[in-house]
Amino acid sequence: MAAQIIDGKVVSADVKSRVKKAVDELKDVGVQPCLATVLVGDDPASATYVGSKQKDAKEVGIVTRDHRLAASFKQNELVELVQLLNNDPAVHGILVQLPLPKHINEFAIINTLSPLKDVDGLTPYNAGMLQNGMALLKPCTPSGVMELLDYYKIDVSGMDAVIVNRSNLVGKPLAFMLLEKNATVTVCHSRTKDLDEKLRNADLVVTAVGNRQRFTLTADMIKEGAVVIDVGTARLNGKLAGDADFDSVREKASWITPVPGGVGLMTRAMLLKNTVSAASIAKEMSQ
Numbered sequence: 001m002a003a004q005i006i007d008g009k010v011v012s013a014d015v016k017s018r019v020k021k022a023v024d025e026l027k028d029v030g031v032q033p034c035l036a037t038v039l040v041g042d043d044p045a046s047a048t049y050v051g052s053k054q055k056d057a058k059e060v061g062i063v064t065r066d067h068r069l070a071a072s073f074k075q076n077e078l079v080e081l082v083q084l085l086n087n088d089p090a091v092h093g094i095l096v097q098l099p100l101p102k103h104i105n106e107f108a109i110i111n112t113l114s115p116l117k118d119v120d121g122l123t124p125y126n127a128g129m130l131q132n133g134m135a136l137l138k139p140c141t142p143s144g145v146m147e148l149l150d151y152y153k154i155d156v157s158g159m160d161a162v163i164v165n166r167s168n169l170v171g172k173p174l175a176f177m178l179l180e181k182n183a184t185v186t187v188c189h190s191r192t193k194d195l196d197e198k199l200r201n202a203d204l205v206v207t208a209v210g211n212r213q214r215f216t217l218t219a220d221m222i223k224e225g226a227v228v229i230d231v232g233t234a235r236l237n238g239k240l241a242g243d244a245d246f247d248s249v250r251e252k253a254s255w256i257t258p259v260p261g262g263v264g265l266m267t268r269a270m271l272l273k274n275t276v277s278a279a280s281i282a283k284e285m286s287q
């Protein structure tokens with residue numbers, strides 16, 4: 001029987017409606033949640049992402065500040081801007097769009113962000129808090145994956161989970177989130193030995209490679225009834241596609257996320273959730 005679809009449209013709409021309600025409640029007590037976005041350079045994909053994030057924010061009543069800077073903007077100037085935003089009480093969340101131009105050290109910028117305004121959940125403080133199961137602001141994509149599993153009541157406790165990705169944005173934080181929910185987690189990457197065998201034994205497969213030539217998840221690589229979460233965004237015949245060969249994998253999996261219409265929408269929704277959480281934290285701290 002074909003897998004059931006884990007529908008990012010449905011779940012992201014649910015998250016957004018909860019966020020809108022929380023925004024309205026904050027406004028009622030005089031707090032206007034605000035997200036500042038920072039884009040350095042003129043990469044068209046990054047500009048599109050920032051534009052979508054601002055549009056999403058407006059939809060739920062979050063105001064935005066748009067900082068668009070020339071590619072020649074210097075690292076020390078960017079540090080100063082982030083510090084200004086850190087110290088501005090009207091700004092609750094700061095999103096620095098990655099990747100940054102090569103002359104800027106990304107870690108230095110992320111490390112400058114106030115952990116209380118770090119709506120991407122990438123500061124070392126928030127990463128450490130996540131490892132301790134105590135993070136208030138968590139990275140949006142893995143949080144979105146967990147929200148999808150939760151919505152469809154897919155209990156990962158005791159599952160063997162294989163993540164194909166070890167980035168700070170996806171694989172590493174997701175490993176801690178799944179561990180927190182009692183899954184047994186294996187984190188794989190381009191140097192992993194016997195990846196196919198590991199995948200075939202997994203109850204839950206999360207892939208985030210984004211290059212179909214290098215890696216395509218096919219039906220013969222998964223166990224019958226596995227849950228498949230496809231985070232990858234690749235191009236296939238000019239169209240957006242995930243890592244999985246969707247039609248064949250769907251025949252063998254029990255649950256699967258489509259691309260588009262799956263994790264991508266959740267990443268966007270979780271940024272809104274983090275922004276409203278940051279605004280609530282700021283309000284509590286000011287009391």
Ligand SMILES: NC(=O)c1ccc[n+]([C@@H]2O[C@H](COP(=O)([O-])OP(=O)(O)OC[C@H]3O[C@@H](n4cnc5c(N)ncnc54)[C@H](OP(=O)(O)O)[C@@H]3O)[C@@H](O)[C@H]2O)c1
Pocket residue numbers: 141164165166167168169170171188189190191195208209210211214215231232233234263264265267268
């Ligand atoms: N849908 C969303 O909201 C969303 C959000 C974030 C990212 N993404 C997508 O997820 C993908 C990954 O993003 P990222 O930022 O984490 O990129 P990344 O840092 O480049 O991560 C790619 C991962 O894939 C691994 N990999 C590459 N080739 C492989 C192979 N043949 N076998 C096994 N593993 C392989 C890499 O291993 P090494 O570490 O050894 O290089 C790395 O861990 C991209 O397609 C991105 O667009 C989607």
